[in-house]
Amino acid sequence: MSTAVLTIATTRSNSFARTLRIFLTEARFEFVRLLRTRAFSLAVIGFPVIFYVFFGLIMNRGEHIGSVSVAKYMLAGYAVFGMVGASLFGIGGGLASELSTGWLELKRASPMPPFAYVVAKCCSAAAFGLIIVTLLTLLGITVAHVSITLSEYAQMMALTLVGTIPFACLGMVIALLVPFNAAPGVINMIYLPMSFCGGLWIPIMMLPHVLQKFALLLPTYHLSQLVLAIFGYASAGSTISHWIGLLGFTLVMLGVAAIAYRRLEQNS
Amino acid sequence: MSAVLDPIQAIPFTTGSPVVASLSHITKRYASGVLALDDLSLTLHRGEIVALLGPNGAGKSTAVKLLMGLSAPTSGAVSIFDADPRHATTRLRTGVMLQVGKAPEMLRVREHLNIFRGYYPAPVPYADLVRAAGLEGIESRMFGQLSGGQKQRTLFALALAGDPDLIFLDEPTVGLDIEARRGMWAEIRSLAARGKTVLLTTHYLEEADALAHRIVVINKGRVVCEGTPAEVKSLGAATTGANTSRTLKIIRCVTEVSTPTLLSIPGVTTAELTAGVTVISSTEPERTLRELLALDPSLHSLEVQSPALEDAFLALTSN
Numbered sequence: 001m002s003t004a005v006l007t008i009a010t011t012r013s014n015s016f017a018r019t020l021r022i023f024l025t026e027a028r029f030e031f032v033r034l035l036r037t038r039a040f041s042l043a044v045i046g047f048p049v050i051f052y053v054f055f056g057l058i059m060n061r062g063e064h065i066g067s068v069s070v071a072k073y074m075l076a077g078y079a080v081f082g083m084v085g086a087s088l089f090g091i092g093g094g095l096a097s098e099l100s101t102g103w104l105e106l107k108r109a110s111p112m113p114p115f116a117y118v119v120a121k122c123c124s125a126a127a128f129g130l131i132i133v134t135l136l137t138l139l140g141i142t143v144a145h146v147s148i149t150l151s152e153y154a155q156m157m158a159l160t161l162v163g164t165i166p167f168a169c170l171g172m173v174i175a176l177l178v179p180f181n182a183a184p185g186v187i188n189m190i191y192l193p194m195s196f197c198g199g200l201w202i203p204i205m206m207l208p209h210v211l212q213k214f215a216l217l218l219p220t221y222h223l224s225q226l227v228l229a230i231f232g233y234a235s236a237g238s239t240i241s242h243w244i245g246l247l248g249f250t251l252v253m254l255g256v257a258a259i260a261y262r263r264l265e266q267n268s
Numbered sequence: 269m270s271a272v273l274d275p276i277q278a279i280p281f282t283t284g285s286p287v288v289a290s291l292s293h294i295t296k297r298y299a300s301g302v303l304a305l306d307d308l309s310l311t312l313h314r315g316e317i318v319a320l321l322g323p324n325g326a327g328k329s330t331a332v333k334l335l336m337g338l339s340a341p342t343s344g345a346v347s348i349f350d351a352d353p354r355h356a357t358t359r360l361r362t363g364v365m366l367q368v369g370k371a372p373e374m375l376r377v378r379e380h381l382n383i384f385r386g387y388y389p390a391p392v393p394y395a396d397l398v399r400a401a402g403l404e405g406i407e408s409r410m411f412g413q414l415s416g417g418q419k420q421r422t423l424f425a426l427a428l429a430g431d432p433d434l435i436f437l438d439e440p441t442v443g444l445d446i447e448a449r450r451g452m453w454a455e456i457r458s459l460a461a462r463g464k465t466v467l468l469t470t471h472y473l474e475e476a477d478a479l480a481h482r483i484v485v486i487n488k489g490r491v492v493c494e495g496t497p498a499e500v501k502s503l504g505a506a507t508t509g510a511n512t513s514r515t516l517k518i519i520r521c522v523t524e525v526s527t528p529t530l531l532s533i534p535g536v537t538t539a540e541l542t543a544g545v546t547v548i549s550s551t552e553p554e555r556t557l558r559e560l561l562a563l564d565p566s567l568h569s570l571e572v573q574s575p576a577l578e579d580a581f582l583a584l585t586s587n
Contacts, residue, residue, distance in 0.1 A: 263299075266299040267300060
């Protein structure tokens, strides 16, 4: 009796250990794959860095916005720009391609837990987000003498991990709805305007009044305001309103993704 | 040569073997209204190699998808090892090779193999897997750098990674050269000899003929006929109207005898001259040959063949 219980317990813990190992392996190799795919890794890391150097550092005349220096204010915007790019292209681009080639189907037919696939993609995108935010922070500190406390940096890292989720959901929606060939184009058509209108490139209050109102619908706006809040910049809305904005966007995207996935399954 | 090409009834397999997987009275209608499968039933036994043949759009891949639990039937029942194919525990006992456009290109062959091996509690040892799929020497290459045949062999290895009892192979030898194809056939045979069940779809009728214990021909979502390769061939000949199907032979030769003369020889049903070679079909091949050789002493390059599975297949699926 006790042996039988022990055997069952061991089998369970074995299968738990195997499941955990599958999650870790999937995440590790998804990250390795993205890193080796130069078209992805160079663009996704390079663009925010170049943009921040041009607009945040070279154009910087040592002015302040509120209590925050321009270089630090712009750091928030381009950090968000970087993590959004990593999520949209890492998840949207990857999923679109693996859907169209049939690779996802092969994975679904295997004993891999389907959730491991999603988690691996999100973790890899988040890891790229962490790398980008760290690079930008280092640039700000060394070139523009931006002062960032360890606590601020840690909060930015945490926000990067959470902030990946809404854009991962948007990436999934694009991959499910748009044909593979069109996916990179469509992602850019959404990514770039959403970044500009969300105040990631130039401060939101410099945008026309209409766009400032429109920004309330954009997750890029809410996420960048949350990063600015870490820096002690008093933003237009309350912190809680920005969290609600992000949550709302995520739920809408999840709903659309679920409908799109169901439609796809019915036709397969 | 003949050892490889001969149909492999030599390998022990009896229809009395236990049922491993079954589709019973499956109807599958897509949301678009297309009827892909129409009351289709299919049973796979332990240790059996079954080839699913049919023209494009016949419902082959739909049947395979249902068996893999990737799609649900509109009506009817799918059972694998007496369980639902969508259960995780069922998936631990199946391996799949699909026609995949491409696997992630920036991962090495070794990495792909080990990722899939990791899905199973008792995977095939890595070295054995590499040997079985003929991947020696290319293990460190990125998938994107492989030739078409090497990609196919890597995907074949992924299907075998978990030492599964039931293996689905969708067009496994597309893009392989003759040697690699023979190698994969030998591997598939040895799987069946070890009691594994293999379901393969193929466009190469030669492959079905050489490899399968049983051929299931489907068209428009229904089973048109099933049986051993020999049975399917004779059924096909029967539907063409030649009731002396067992004696129908194809004769090829280079001869100066004109086509009208050939058609007047007893037993000849068709005669055609293409690229210098005359192709004759005859229901009385011995008599035809005797007359033919007497008519043309300079006749050479003579070959006599049984009608191919291809002819049977075309006869069965055309209407």
